[in-house]
Amino acid sequence: MLYPNNSADKLGFTEVKELIKAHCLSVMGQQMVDKIQVMTNYELICKFLNQANEFKNILLNDAALPINHFYDIKTLANKARIEGAFLSEEEFFQVQASLTTVFAVIAYFNEREGLYPNLEALFEHLPIEKAILKKIDHIIDTKGKIRPDASRELLDITGGIAKAEQEARKKIDQIFKAASGNNWTADGSLTIRDGRLCIPLLAENKRKLKGFIHDESASGQTVYMEPEEVFTLNNRIRDLEFDRRREIIRILTLLTDDLRPYVPLLLSYHGLLTKLDFVRAKSLFAIDIEAEMPEVVNEARLKLYNARHPLLLLNFKKENKTVVPLNVQVDDVTRIVVVSGPNAGGKSVCMKTVGLLQMMAQAGLLIPAADNSVTGVFRQIFVDIGDDQSIESDLSTYSAHLSKMKNFVENANGKTLILIDEFGTGTDPQFGGPIAEAVLESLNHKKVRGMVTTHYSNLKIFASNTEGIENASMLFNNTEMRPLYMLEVGKPGSSYAFEIAQKIGLPQNVLNLAKNKISSGQKKVDTLLVDLEREKKEIYDTRQKLNRQQQRVDSLLAENEKLKSYLDENKKVLIKEAKQEAKNIILNANKLVENTIAEIKNSNADKETTKNLRENLNTELKRNSVKTEPVKQQVAEDEEIKPGDWVKLTDGDTTGQVMELVKDNVVIAMGDLRTVVKRKRLQKVTRAEVPKEIRRKTNTNTGDMASFNPEIDVRGMRTEDALHNIEKLFDRALMMGFNNIRIIHGKGDGILRKMIRQYLKKYDQVDRLEDEHADRGGDGITYAYLK
Template identity: 85%
Template structure:
């Protein structure tokens, strides 16, 4: 129950319904949105919310639901129910299109059985009667017109019409050609008048051709004549068309008679389409407002986490602004929240957000709040927002407020939610404050839940001293005199009356005079509240700063871990390379020593020959000895390296071109191959010192990489040809260091897709394979990710 009835409008729920209606595909869906009611049955609320959540999941994460046609087949079914009535060709086409959509939707969910249980419940036990479609398709073509061969009689009549039209056309062409040859015709060609094909004749020649004059030109110089010979044929055509129309009505009447037993089933199909359109519209609106499914409990309590007003959110999104989120809890311990603070600080918006989101949930709508939010079920809503003075009822503003308070106190209970804006205003504060306090105490005694906004100090003091009632305030920057729109629960807030008045520019002497007229106690209270607000602002700023610093520390730690892992991996690679290189050096040294000894023996220790062999050994030793100066020089040149430079490995004569620089490593193209080396292991060389053959090969490789595309289309190929093409692409991708491939193979029966994936699984370099997104080709495209 909502009191008063216009609470829906004041909270903004009517605007929400209009936004949902804009997403509907059919009038039936819009009518269902108009009938949205605030429910109090926990099971119903859970069901409607789950349906919207599942449909939102389909829209965002699954293949598109095959919803194409939404027609009002309820009206058509009711028409077909009448004996002797028949549906037109267009109406049968609407039934056919709607049933095609229904069956496609049912098949969609059958393929995903158990994945969307609440949506599946919409058509549970609903049979798929394809006999209806077969009967209609036998008569109606895909364009919505009756088929020429819908019956034997219609086929004969259609053939007769075609034959007569052909004969009439041949005859009139012959007469027109003859008249033109005699110069009797006016400028122009054959034309249609009153649905009949006519010859344009000059008026003075109208007696030279026998026939019926249908019309004349505005000047009277041209007449439009239907020749006598053609007149009889056209009459025959007209008679055949009448026969055809009677035969069509006969066919449509028989088809309607066949459809009549299925009328109850058609109404069920109509109901399914309407509900689907309705749930779809709710889900699209939820996507617009970034709505989520909160936790629903069958209790009178509420916990909002990062909640936002949906209408304010949409308006701000257009202006690229952000809504400050609301965090609030109303339960047995904190039944009523008394919100205070400055004017234009967001108190009313805060309260309207609570009311609107609660109503949306109980109407089966997802809300713009965190999934961790907990929303209960309230049996009654009592709302007092705005000015409800009435001239007809002789009610002033305050009288209208009191009338509502009377109703609240008499009818509210522990399962009611009350929302009262500017509690106690409209009369002398000296008396309005105590009355408001008494009403608040009475509501609290009845364990009512809710939120009120106020400027009255006595209500703030009462809330601070009463169990079940909690103070809250909207934070305010009293330095810049700007509201922060953040709700802080636990402390009351100052109205900042003097500060705001000073900012507006009220004269200083007026402000000073006003300050002398308030009591010392009130002045101390307000000063204390302002001080508390300042402290809260400082604490909030400190918390934000600490959070920012913590995020920076976390980011640095994560980066450090990545670097550590990267260094560990490269350390293993370098050690392995060094061991392999040392092994080669030792093997080569052994061979050289053995050869040297053999030479000395063969030359009988000839001194000159021995000296030459010793010098050769020293040269090899120096070649494999690290040169500190060279390392330093290379290190000094590290900073000068850039992509495209030519470099030489310091421990060999190998030359290549820099393709990429990654931190302390460089990727070098050496002919058709690529290798990774540390910057300190390479030194920059001039392009002229590199042999032309090496430069040519490197240029060719760079060109190949630039022109290489990691995509291939094998649709329509034989399996063997497709696998051969993919293998060539796979080899080139590995050689050039590409991370993934895209293979377009189409859907079909899935055989080619299966063979390709089985073939690629045998390669160790393949990490995984995935389908393309459903909206961009689905399982007709395979992505191959390489290690």
């Protein structure tokens, strides 16, 4: 129950319905939108919300529903119900198109059985009677015209008309040609007059031909004559056309008779199309306002997260602005929220948002709020917004408010939602405030739920000291003197009357005079509220700043972990290579010592030979010894390192070439290896200080990478040669970090392609194999994607 009757208009619900109507494809759907009303049946509310939510999912995530035609087949079915009546060709076409749509929709949902249960319930147990469609298709074509072969008689008549028209045209062409040869005709060609084909004759020659004159030119110099021979033929055509019309009526009458037994089923189909149009319009509007389906409970409570007023949201979208979201809760503990704050701070919009969204939810409409929001079921919604004074009823503004308060107090209960704007205004504040407080106390005793807005201090104090009533305020930036449109629950807000007046430009002496007229107690209360809001704003800004800093710290930690894992991975590679090199050195040393001992034994310890062998051992020892040089000073912080420079690790002899700089990390190339090192661990060296072997290997690899092409053409090669070349390409691609190679092998009999793919599948480094796009070679080209 809504009170008063214009509550829907006050909250904007009527305007919401008009916006939904704009999405309807049919008049029937618009009529259903007009019937939308606030419901109190919990099961019905859930059903309507689920239908709208499922249709929204179809519109956003599924293939388009095959809804192409919406016609009012209810009217046509009622016409066909009458004995002796018949539907026209156009009307049968509308029935045909509507049935095609119905059957396509049912097939669509049958393919997705169980996916959209609430929408499937719309046509549950509805039979698919395609016999109707077959009968119509036999008579009416896809353009909505009767088929020439709808009956044998119609086919004969149509053929007769075509033949007579051909004869008439041939005859009049002959007469026109002869008249033109005798210069009897005026300038021009054959023309139509009164639906008849006529010859344009000069007026002085009209007696030279027998026929019927249908018209003359404005000057009277030209007459338009239908020759006598053609006149007879055209009359015959006209008679045949009458016969054709009578035959069509007979066919349509018989078809209507065949359709009459199916009238109840047609009405059911009409109901399905109307409901689909209705639900579709609701879902399209939900997408417009970014609406979601809230959780619905069969209790008198609500909890809204990130709620926005739908009409305000649409207006702001046009201006590329955003709506500040609202978070509010009304339940058994916080039954009534008393909202205070500055003028133009958003109090009324806040309250209207709560009321409109609750009405929309109880009307089965999705709401622009987070999907974890909760809406309940209120049996009554009482609204007091705006000025309802009436000259006819002899009601002043305040009298109208009191009349509503009387109704609220008498009829409200624990399942009532009340919305009162500017509570207590319209009369002397000394009396209006206490009366409003008494009404609020009475409503609170009745466990009423709701939201009220006020500027009265006594109501703010009452809310602070009364269980079940909670203060809330709209935040205000008192530094920039502008509202923030954010609701803060838990404390009252100042009206900022003097601050706003000062910003507008009211003279300072007037402001001082006004301040002196306020009691000291009231002045202290207002100052306290202003200070509280300022401190609250500072805390909020600090919290936001801390949150941003925490996000930055988390980002840096994640980046650090990523770099650490990358460094650990490269460290393992270096250690592995070092171990392998040490192993090779030891093996070579052992072989050298054994060979030396053997040669000494064979030479019987010849002094000269022994000396030479010892020198060989010392030479090999020096070659494999690690040179110890004094550690050079770390590079100065301001010394620039850039790509292409040669550098050396400060804690070792490893040298490499700089490939890339990433913040304070440096990517260096050491032969075949790439690694990342902190800048502070590097010192710049000259090219001459780098061993020639490392310079040559690094330059070769970096040059190879720039010129490397991850594509190979093996067409015409023998299988062994092709696999050998592919293996070399595969090895280089792995070494250089490429993620795929492209192999052109041609189509042929597919033997080479099969062998290549079998060969590549044995490597663990191959992730998957794919054909090239059909337009660019198809299965004649293989892409090998590497891990």
